[in-house]
Every structure is written in C-alpha cells, then in structure tokens.
Amino acid sequence: MIQAAYIHIPFCTHICHYCDFNKVFLHQQPVDAYIEALIIEMERTFERFPTSQLQTVFIGGGTPTSLTAKQLDRLLSAIHRTVPLASNVEFTVEANPDGVSDEQLYVLKQWGVNRLSFGVQTFDNELLRHIGRTHTKETAIETIERANELGFHNINIDLMYGLPTQTIDQLKETLHITFSLPIQHVSAYSLIIEPKTVFYNLMKKQALRLPSQEEEAQMYEIIMEQMEQRGYKQYELSNYAQNGFNSRHNMTYWNNEYYYGFGAGAHSYMNGVRYVNAGPIKKYIQLIERGQFPYINTHVVSKEEQMEEHMFLGLRKSEGVNKDEFFRRYGKTVHDVFDEAIALQKRNGLLEETEEAIVLTHRGKLLGNEVFQSFLGVSS
Structure with a gap:
C-alpha cells in the first residue's frame, strides 16, 4: 500500500549556486496552468493507483512558497479533495526563510500543513552571499520564530557544511544559533558539486576554494557530537531530530517503500515500478492536457535491485x-x-x-x- 506522496513545485525567485534540482525562474512562468495540471495528475493517479490512506505528504521544490497565498490555497484545497489523508498525516511544505508571508503561513495552517522545512543552509551572512542565497541570518531567525508563534511546532531546517571558504568556527556559530531557536529537526548535508551549477563552473576554472576532506570530516564529527549533546538524535546519516520528530516522509525512502511523485521532474515508486515525469514545465503540462500521464521513463525494479536498494538505503538509518x-x-x-x-x-x-x-x-x-x-x- 502506498502511504506517501511528494509534490513538486519547480518555481524559484532565485537560483542558488549549488542547486541542480528541477527548477525554473518564476517570472513569466505558467504557474496557474501548472497547478491545474498538477491537480489533474493527482486525480488520474489515484484513480489508476488507489490507496486507502496517505500517512505523509511533502511539497518540495524549487520553492513552494514562491506560489501566492491564493495559488497555495488552490493547490491545498485540491489535495484535501483528491487525496485520502490520514487523520495524523505528516504534512510538510518547504519554504525559503525570506520568502514566506504571514498570509501564506495562515493558508498552510488552515489546510493542515503541520511541518515546515526551511532552507537555511547557514546562519553566516558572508557564506550565504557566497552560495547565492538571498536571505540573511536575521531574516531566517525572524521567520523561524514567527512560524513558531503562528503555531508551527514541527520545524526542520536544512544546513550545509563543506561550503566554499567555510571554517570550523563558522559552523559552530551556525549550530549555536540553531540550538537557540524553536527547531525540532535538522537535516545537515555536505556540499556536493553537481554539473550544470554555478559552483561546478567555478570548480572547473579552479576558482572554488573548498575545505579539505579532513576539514569536512571534522565538520561532520562536530555536527554529530553537538546534535547528540543538545538532544537531537541522529536517526539517519544526515538527519537529527528531537524525540518524536523524525521525518516520517523521508523514512519512506530509507525503508525502500512505495511513494507517489507528482509534478514536473518528480519520481514515483509504485507497485514495483519506478516512474519519471517530464521535467520541462511546458512538456509536463502538454502531456497532462493531452490526457496522458506525464511519464517519460518507467523501470520495473527487479528483485535483485530491490535487495540492493534495501541495503544501501537502509544502512543510512542509525538502526541499520x-x-x-x-x-x-x-x-x-x-x-x-x-x-x-x-x-x-x-x-x-x-x-x-x-x-x-x-x-x-x-x-x-x-x-x-x-x-x-x-x-x-x-x-x-
């Protein structure tokens, strides 16, 4: 039985230097048409691949909060109409620290979103500029505290380490600020230089000064040690949570279980088959408008592949x-x-x-x- 759904919003108001996710600049994009196509894809998918109840929903991107409050309302209302949600569903939406208004937060709260994930990356303003982020330390702190005041008490932040020019002291200061805020979950990832990113082009020109492997390993050790000391249990290689706040949605992936994936470039794993949606926005919309599913690739996962995936995904979990x-x-x-x-x-x-x-x-x-x-x- 499929119990998890990922919904992709590919629009961004700014492209970060390290990001290789399927995303486009928001300006002059067919956002409303995309939302309607997304809703149709969900309706058709649940007709073809029904499930009794979803335990988790995760809206990611891109930047979901690049949508207006009205657009968010349209999408979330359709999810409630279309998707069989469990009464205790974990409902997550990703947000930029400087790109979410009170009006948007009210809409999210109204439609049952109970977990927010902020792409903070670091609480160091110099590093934020270096990696192409538009928010500041101050706006990130303010947004997290405001979300908490408005009733969101399951908040994740993404952090990155091994950033260009990043020092151990900068990482420690970011952790210090993290522990001072109403944050229940932290995802901390080392920087990976991906092709077709600003950082990749700089690296090819030898213009990217990265910490050494030894320094990066030391940063990881510091994160693990300080998270443990502050009551955040490491339950997966890059994820730490206070008691009761493990990401149920991400556990779906690490347990190698089935999940729906909706939107441009999204991946699904349903009934032993992996599906990949068209990535370009216009192509995705055209396929939906033609009455088709937006799949551009399907792969039946063999038993051998399932066992291999079970091992390397499962070993990411602290429980193994x-x-x-x-x-x-x-x-x-x-x-x-x-x-x-x-x-x-x-x-x-x-x-x-x-x-x-x-x-x-x-x-x-x-x-x-x-x-x-x-x-x-x-x-x-």
Whole structure:
C-alpha cells in the first residue's frame, strides 16, 4: 500500500549556486496552468493507483512558497479533495526563510500543513552571499520564530557544511544559533558539486576554494557530537531530530517503500515500478492536457535491485538494516545475498552486526559511500 506522496513545485525567485534540482525562474512562468495540471495528475493517479490512506505528504521544490497565498490555497484545497489523508498525516511544505508571508503561513495552517522545512543552509551572512542565497541570518531567525508563534511546532531546517571558504568556527556559530531557536529537526548535508551549477563552473576554472576532506570530516564529527549533546538524535546519516520528530516522509525512502511523485521532474515508486515525469514545465503540462500521464521513463525494479536498494538505503538509518524485515520481504537472509560484502566491510571496520541488524560503525558513517558501493551489482 502506498502511504506517501511528494509534490513538486519547480518555481524559484532565485537560483542558488549549488542547486541542480528541477527548477525554473518564476517570472513569466505558467504557474496557474501548472497547478491545474498538477491537480489533474493527482486525480488520474489515484484513480489508476488507489490507496486507502496517505500517512505523509511533502511539497518540495524549487520553492513552494514562491506560489501566492491564493495559488497555495488552490493547490491545498485540491489535495484535501483528491487525496485520502490520514487523520495524523505528516504534512510538510518547504519554504525559503525570506520568502514566506504571514498570509501564506495562515493558508498552510488552515489546510493542515503541520511541518515546515526551511532552507537555511547557514546562519553566516558572508557564506550565504557566497552560495547565492538571498536571505540573511536575521531574516531566517525572524521567520523561524514567527512560524513558531503562528503555531508551527514541527520545524526542520536544512544546513550545509563543506561550503566554499567555510571554517570550523563558522559552523559552530551556525549550530549555536540553531540550538537557540524553536527547531525540532535538522537535516545537515555536505556540499556536493553537481554539473550544470554555478559552483561546478567555478570548480572547473579552479576558482572554488573548498575545505579539505579532513576539514569536512571534522565538520561532520562536530555536527554529530553537538546534535547528540543538545538532544537531537541522529536517526539517519544526515538527519537529527528531537524525540518524536523524525521525518516520517523521508523514512519512506530509507525503508525502500512505495511513494507517489507528482509534478514536473518528480519520481514515483509504485507497485514495483519506478516512474519519471517530464521535467520541462511546458512538456509536463502538454502531456497532462493531452490526457496522458506525464511519464517519460518507467523501470520495473527487479528483485535483485530491490535487495540492493534495501541495503544501501537502509544502512543510512542509525538502526541499520533489520535482518528479519529483509527476510520477510525477499525470502532470503542478508547473508544469503550479501555475505561477502558484509564480511569485507566488517573487516574494514565500517559495518557491525547485532542479533537484529546490520549497521554502520562510527567510521562507516564517515565512509558511507564506500560501504554502499560494495552492495551494488552483487545480488544477481
């Protein structure tokens, strides 16, 4: 049964230097037509792939709060009309710290949005300018506090480390401010230089001064240590939450479960098949208007691929891969399929095994990609 839905809003008022998500400048875009197409896609999808109840909805982007309050109202009202929501649904909307008004927050609250995710990245104004963000430390703090005052008590912020010119002291100051605010969840990611971004072009010109690998690893260690000290449990490699505030939506991905994906460039995983939607806005709208689904690619996931994905996604979780759950899903034990890879990474000190699970060691968290790679292409 599918219990999660992701909804993509591809519009941005500004493009950040590191971002490679499917997004476009908001100006002169067919926003209203896109929202109508999005609603039609949801209606058709639930007719073709019905579910009894959604436990999580996540509206991301792009910048969902680039929509006006009226446009948000149109979208959210349609979601409530179309989508079978659980009474305790986790309903998340991403927002820019300098791009959300009280009117928008009221609309979100009215339609049951109960979790906000702010793309803060850092509370250092110099670094914010370097990475192409338009907000300041002060506006981020003000927006988070205002959202809390208006009744949003499940707030996530995204942070980044390993940024160009970033120092250990700058990271520590960002963490200090984070812990002073009404924030229940933190996603902290290292910077990855992606093709077709401003940073990628600067890197090719050797004009991007990044922290060393040792400094980046030290930053990760500091984040893990300080989060633990301040009562934020690390439940996934990059995610930390106060008690009771783990992201239920993201757990869908890490548990390798099915989910709907709506909108331009969105991905779905439904009934053993992965679907990819058209990315360009006009093409997406045209496909919907022609009465078609917007899929440009479908892939039936083999049992071997499912098992591999289960391992490298599950190992991201602090609880690791549950051995009984693996056997229940696939009819084989993890050692039937991955004994050699597990043994190798245990010898390397990157994995450990309990009676219940296979989990990353502390050192394994620092070298996660090396561990994940060892499970690819070995189950066939």
